[in-house]
Amino acid sequence: EVQLVQSGEEVKKPGESLKISCKDSGHNFPTYYLAWVRLVPGKGLEWMGIIYPADSDSWYSPSFQGQVTISADKSISTAYLHLRSLKASDTAIYFCASGENWKYFRYWGQGTLVTVSS
Amino acid sequence: EIVMTQSPATLSVSPGERATLSCRASQSVGSNLAWYQQKPGQAPGLLMYGTSTRATGIPARFSGSGSGTEFTLTISSLQSEDFAVYYCQHYNNWPPESSFGQGTKLEIK
Numbered sequence: 001e002v003q004l005v006q007s008g009e010e011v012k013k014p015g016e017s018l019k020i021s022c023k024d025s026g027h028n029f030p031t032y033y034l035a036w037v038r039l040v041p042g043k044g045l046e047w048m049g050i051i052y053p054a055d056s057d058s059w060y061s062p063s064f065q066g067q068v069t070i071s072a073d074k075s076i077s078t079a080y081l082h083l084r085s086l087k088a089s090d091t092a093i094y095f096c097a098s099g100e101n102w103k104y105f106r107y108w109g110q111g112t113l114v115t116v117s118s
Numbered sequence: 119e120i121v122m123t124q125s126p127a128t129l130s131v132s133p134g135e136r137a138t139l140s141c142r143a144s145q146s147v148g149s150n151l152a153w154y155q156q157k158p159g160q161a162p163g164l165l166m167y168g169t170s171t172r173a174t175g176i177p178a179r180f181s182g183s184g185s186g187t188e189f190t191l192t193i194s195s196l197q198s199e200d201f202a203v204y205y206c207q208h209y210n211n212w213p214p215e216s217s218f219g220q221g222t223k224l225e226i227k
Contacts, residue, residue, distance in 0.1 A: 033214070037162075044220035045154075045162065045205050059214040062119050095161055102214035104152040104207065106173065108161035 002026035004096050004109035011115045017084045020112050022096030029077035030054040033102040036070060036081045038092040039111070046092075050102055051079060059102075086116045120144050120208055124219035130227040133196050139222045141189040141206035152207045153182060153191045155200075156221075162205060166191065193224075201226050 007021040022034065035050040049060035053072035060068070069082040079096060094112045097105035121144040131137045141151065149169040154162035164173040166182040169189060179194040193200055203223050209216040 045218035
């Protein structure tokens with residue numbers, strides 16, 4: 001059974017940065033694309049970017065390019081989302097999602113609630 | 119960046135009736151469209167990909183149609199477990215790029 005387990009809830013102040021993790025088990029981590037998607041109240045889901053862990057190639061939504069970094073450590077089957085210079089508008093639930101290709105996602109993490117508030 | 123627009127924002131339907139959800143792309147995405155269902159407190163779940171291919175375990179009352187810029191998700195006879203938020207997602211052939219619609223909340227009438 002494929003499982004994506006994310007790190008826990010975070011509370012941050014504006015301007016701070018944060019790294020969320022997503023540990024994959026149950027399939028061959030390097031060969032599955034892994035994306036980060038966030039759910040903003042009132043705005044729906046937002047596709048942030050995606051990584052191919054086998055070679056760490058990554059691609060980003062224009063809306064998030066330069067604001068976030070996606071990385072992966074194959075040795076521990078874990079992907080990361082690094083968020084910089086957090087703003088109140090970054091308050092959201094962040095999900096990792098995985099699939100056999102980069103297009104759509106069969107497997108999802110449980111979500112990580114990030115609250116940014118002064 | 120392709121913008122996906124879903125309508126209506128909220129749809130009220132009685133159990134047993136048909137629900138029709140719409141998704142429009144700002145430019146053609148061919149048949150590169152997926153649908154997800156999300157219930158409160160849960161992650162989204164894949165319903166459909168390639169516009170009309172049901173994901174594993176998805177019942178036949180769910181169907182998808184459309185191409186280019188106009189897409190529809192139809193639920194033929196609503197069951198209690200179908201009341202949720204539904205999102206459409208477009209995806210590129212290459213390089214990887216994607217975006218979601220803002221969602222349609224399907225509620226019990």
